[in-house]
Amino acid sequence: MALYSEKVMDHFQNPRNVGKLDDADGIGEVGNAKCGDIMKIYIKVRDGIIADVKFNTFGCGSAIASSSMAAEMIKGKPLSEALTLTNKAVAEALDGLPAHKMHCSVLAEEAIRAAIKDYYDKNGIEYDHAQFPDAAEEEEHIHEEG
Amino acid sequence: MARTIYVDNAATTAMNEEAVAAMTPCFMENYGNPSSLHTVGQRAKEALENARAEIAGLLGAQPGEIYFTSGGSEADNQAIRSAAYVGLAKGKKHIISTAFEHHAVLYTLKKLEKEGFEVTYLDVHSDGLISAAEVEAALREDTALVTIMYANNEVGTIEPVREIGAVCRAHGVLFHCDAVQAVGHIPVDVVKDNIDMLSVSAHKFHGPKGVGLLYCRKGVPLKSLIEGGAQERNRRAGTENIAGICGMAAALRVAVSHLQENMKRESYLRDKLIAGLESIPHSKLNGHRTVRLPGNVNMCFEGIEGESLLLLLDAKGICASSGSACTSGSLDPSHVLLALGLPHEVAHGSLRLSLSEYNTEEEIDYIIREVPKVVEYLRSISPVWEELENGTRKHLI
Numbered sequence: 017m018a019l020y021s022e023k024v025m026d027h028f029q030n031p032r033n034v035g036k037l038d039d040a041d042g043i044g045e046v047g048n049a050k051c052g053d054i055m056k057i058y059i060k061v062r063d064g065i066i067a068d069v070k071f072n073t074f075g076c077g078s079a080i081a082s083s084s085m086a087a088e089m090i091k092g093k094p095l096s097e098a099l100t101l102t103n104k105a106v107a108e109a110l111d112g113l114p115a116h117k118m119h120c121s122v123l124a125e126e127a128i129r130a131a132i133k134d135y136y137d138k139n140g141i142e143y144d145h146a147q148f149p150d151a152a153e154e155e156e157h158i159h160e161e162g
Numbered sequence: 163m164a165r166t167i168y169v170d171n172a173a174t175t176a177m178n179e180e181a182v183a184a185m186t187p188c189f190m191e192n193y194g195n196p197s198s199l200h201t202v203g204q205r206a207k208e209a210l211e212n213a214r215a216e217i218a219g220l221l222g223a224q225p226g227e228i229y230f231t232s233g234g235s236e237a238d239n240q241a242i243r244s245a246a247y248v249g250l251a252k253g254k255k256h257i258i259s260t261a262f263e264h265h266a267v268l269y270t271l272k273k274l275e276k277e278g279f280e281v282t283y284l285d286v287h288s289d290g291l292i293s294a295a296e297v298e299a300a301l302r303e304d305t306a307l308v309t310i311m312y313a314n315n316e317v318g319t320i321e322p323v324r325e326i327g328a329v330c331r332a333h334g335v336l337f338h339c340d341a342v343q344a345v346g347h348i349p350v351d352v353v354k355d356n357i358d359m360l361s362v363s364a365h366k367f368h369g370p371k372g373v374g375l376l377y378c379r380k381g382v383p384l385k386s387l388i389e390g391g392a393q394e395r396n397r398r399a400g401t402e403n404i405a406g407i408c409g410m411a412a413a414l415r416v417a418v419s420h421l422q423e424n425m426k427r428e429s430y431l432r433d434k435l436i437a438g439l440e441s442i443p444h445s446k447l448n449g450h451r452t453v454r455l456p457g458n459v460n461m462c463f464e465g466i467e468g469e470s471l472l473l474l475l476d477a478k479g480i481c482a483s484s485g486s487a488c489t490s491g492s493l494d495p496s497h498v499l500l501a502l503g504l505p506h507e508v509a510h511g512s513l514r515l516s517l518s519e520y521n522t523e524e525e526i527d528y529i530i531r532e533v534p535k536v537v538e539y540l541r542s543i544s545p546v547w548e549e550l551e552n553g554t555r556k557h558l559i
Contacts, residue, residue: 049506077473
């Protein structure tokens with residue numbers, strides 16, 4: 017029995033959109049090294065649409081696969097749609113993650129939200145703060161669950 | 163991709179031919195129950211006692227001091243619980259161990275703490291060593307047991323067991339030693355090493371899984387863990403695993419017969435592998451450089467996480483293990499690496515390669531070629547490595 021689905025292994029071994037954007041409009045970083053995973057997502061925004069996205073991840077196979085899949089899912093999408101991306105959708109697109117790895121998909125969702133918030137903040141764009149609960153608090157919560 | 167390079171021999175080993183050959187007749191020919199009085203049963207009994215005598219001889223023990231178990235974990239559980247309750251009857255409630263024992267020992271001790279025992283977990287040094295003087299300093303009037311491993315399963319450090327045993331003997335305190343990683347790999351002699359109780363597992367030295375033993379020195383009381391029949395002189399109920407026991411005896415015979423030659427060869431491959439992997443920048447060897455098991459290599463690579471390293475190596479045919487949290491399903495990395503004082507973020511990037519006599523130099527060369535590529539790739543996509551390199555995060559190793 018394989019540890020991960022074929023899709024997870026594919027995105028882990030051949031990650032899409034890996035790298036950095038030097039001229040990124042928004043950068044989101046979540047996780048911490050002590051816990052063993054950090055995701056950093058860079059987005060380039062054109063007319064409210066995510067024109068390009070890149071990621072760097074320190075973490076396990078499912079963390080890298082979740083970043084890759086999440087990046088692919090928001091590329092070319094309007095910001096409003098990217099904000100609706102859930103960790104569950106990322107996990108489902110990967111044909112599932114083991115129960116104790118679900119937090120990897122949560123990190124991917126959080127990283128995207130953090131990148132979009134960063135874009136809004138940098139450009140003085142008004143947004144509903146309730147959409148972005150405190151990231152640090154969220155993260156602690158995730159790790160308690162783990 | 164056809165090749166498989168198995169370098170996870172501290173987890174388990176492939177069986178050797180002699181062990182398989184010793185087991186085979188036990189399934190359909192010599193299938194009797196040693197407790198039966200008829201010919202078929204007594205033939206099995208003979209095989210059982212021959213195996214016991216052979217194993218005892220190879221460990222420096224007497225046959226009557228060997229109790230077969232389902233493996234190392236059971237032997238650890240039984241030895242520690244027995245010694246604790248024997249001590250308790252004399253008003254002794256203190257146990258000494260180390261912070262980096264196997265979980266079979268640590269979790270048994272945790273349960274005993276809940277029952278009212280006090281446990282001192284000695285801190286190991288950064289190389290994984292503990293001294294007999296440190297053990298002696300921790301002894302109390304009410305110390306019932308000292309339980310310290312022969313060699314560590316993750317970092318391979320070999321403890322000064324003989325000296326620790328001598329200290330315990332001098333103070334009249336029982337000494338249990340988890341020798342699961344040591345037996346069959348380095349010389350172990352229960353008499354010379356001053357050991358009262360010793361745990362052994364067959365599948366760590368090319369024997370079968372599901373069988374092990376507890377050595378308990380004559381005169382040391384031993385309580386049973388499993389109740390039932392009168393097997394193992396009333397100390398371990400349950401029909402004996404004859405096939406497993408015969409397989410274990412054969413495997414140990416083979417291992418001991420070429421112990422010195424194997425140690426020399428494996429140490430050479432180990433040191434070559436360590437030298438090759440140490441050429442990776444910001445890497446670190448965990449455990450003592452020389453006072454370590456001949457087949458153990460354990461390294462940390464900064465800026466990457468162990469599970470992803472492990473899986474990418476697996477894709478190249480290299481089967482290894484890691485002490486990262488992600489491989490254990492818990493949030494914390496290996497308690498052994500933390501006990502050596504490694505920071506969490508470094509411990510997450512650990513890789514253990516454990517060799518056996520079946521590994522070849524060509525395989526070691528392949529590993530030395532492939533690991534740096536995988537480390538470099540994972541670093542290239544790691545935000546932690548980026549920060550380490552641009553100076554916003556400090557290198558720890």
